[in-house]
Amino acid sequence: MLGLALLSAPLPLLAQQIKVGSGTDLALPPGWKVIENHQDGTPSAASSCLDIKASALLLTARPDDPRRRVLLSVYRTAFQSPGPAPLDGERGIQAETEKLLCSMLNLGYSPTDVKTRTTNSSKGTRIVTIEITGKGAAGDERIFTEAAAGEAAIVRISLSRAKEDGTTAQDLSAILNSLTVGEKLVVANSAAFAPGTPGSPAPASQPVGAVPPTSAPTPAQSSAETAKIVSEYSDALLIVEGKESTGSGFVCTMGGKPYVISNAHVICFSPGFKLTNVKGGGLTVGAGGVAVGHDIVRMEAQNPPKSFEVLENIDTSIKIGDEVTVLGNVRGAMVVKPVDGKIQGIGPNLIEVDAPFEPGNSGSPIVHKATGKVIGIATYLLKREVKNNGDTVTTDVRRFGYRLDSVKTWEPINWQVLFNQGATVGKIESVSDDFIRLFDSKSSSRFEPSYYKSPGMQRVMQSFSGRVKAHNRLSAGEQKMILQQFLGDLRSVSRNDIPSFDMRTGYDYFRRVMEEQISFREQVYKDLSFQIEQRSSSWF
Secondary structure, three states, X not given: OOOOOHHHOOOOOOOEEEEEEOOEEEEEOOOEEEEEEOOOOOEEOOOOEEXXXXXXXXXXXXXXXXXXXXXXXXXXXXXXXXXXXXXOHHHHHHHHHHHHXXXXXXXXXXXXXXXXXXXXXXXXXXXXXXXXXXXXXXXXXXXXXXXXXXXXXOEEEEEEEEOOOHHHHHHXXXXXXXXXXXXXXXXXXXXXXXXXXXXXXXXXXXXXXXXXXXXXXXXXXXHHHHHHHHHHOHHHEEEEEOOOXXXXXXXXXXXXXEEEEEOHHHHOOOOOOEEEEOOOOEOOEEEEEEEOOXXXXXXXXXXXXXXXXXXXXXXXXXXXXXXXXXXXEHHHOOOEEEEXXXXXXXXXXXXXXXOOOOXXXXXXXXXXXXXXXXXXXXEEEEEEEEOOOOOOEEEEEEEEEEEXXXXXXXXXXXXXXXHHHHHHHHHHHHHHHHHHHHHHOOOHHHHOHHHOOOHHHHHHHHHHHHHHHOOOOOOHHHHHXXXXXXXXXXXXXXXXXXXXXXXXXXXXXXXXXXXXXXXXXXXXXXXXXXXXXXXXXXXX
């Protein structure tokens, strides 16, 4: 994992030793003052467990200098859900990273860099730290930090600072280096963790990035609720099989009619797809529609089983922290498996959840456990971007759910037209994949025509290799001329196939995909041009 050696900074002299809970201590550097200190986590003698809520604020502090715009929050979380805790390996760290990303996006910052590391404080406390650099609309850059420490990440520290604020970076290093977490989380007696336990005060406020306290059930109750939902709606859970990929779907009642629901990106590129429920039974569909502004397809269900229901008006029906389960074809293994999590964010068209679902779950229902109704459709996407003047294409994994209650318009499906447009867009995406191969490859194979899948890129590489071989020894001028011809050929390939898709008559879903493709092509070509101009010798 990537990391920075922040914990190596020595603790400044005259630091303030602060007790922030039962068995937890840290030291604040000089020039910091405590705003709030809630020592609410005393062990319960009756249960030998911590008598706490799911999330409780322990301490807030800030520097005396208000120009630094920094607030440090220390809080405790119990992590009762079956999902991974931050210290439980890569899955847990990934889930925590996505939560922090959601928080900073809600504050209007776009991520530009992500770093994670695992270290030990000078007191021997294990700490997982996540740092995300984000750029605001005004061009300012801040670094958002979330650190989780102790058994099952029982103590967490949250802070954001200006990117250029090195003083706060050193102060945070010293604070983490001083951290001691003596509390232990005992989960055998789950009743001790039930929210509302007598003697546990409510948190005074909620720090940035924290999930508000909820009345979540214990893991055993949570598993029982999930099992009940799967049992009750097993016939309505579908596996979508295409020629080249698999995904998920489900039967759901919308406007009083039963429909098969799945992602547009699962259905539109799969002519001849087959629908199968978990018991092996098939399902036929009739007329369909593609949602405008959403990655959703619905199709009339013929002889439907018991169907899910959509939870209407979710803006007032659900809240952050509510438990959900995602039910679908995990990793394309043709087996429906529930993936539990919580709601992390609610937007006009999207729902953010922390359930770590996999690509095969695309098209799965996101079920609100408290009501047993569907609030969204799980969507797993890969978004590719090129680092400015960099050497690689970065792939960003996006997990979220499209809301079903926010669809205003459905475009009627003409299946032949839909699949023809899907085939056209698929070929265009294939050419983009070839540009990624060229961009990322550092070996001589980048010039082999057989290394590429699209005929256009194969011809460009064949032409480039022929020009190079025609000159035994290339002068600087000849190299420049050949590279300019090469760039011109790449420019043609990057543009020639775009008009094959008619943006005027295309489905809204495909038009949005094409807009991303056009932007990506321009970005890739710009950075390839920079590479060739700056390091031309490496291309021969």
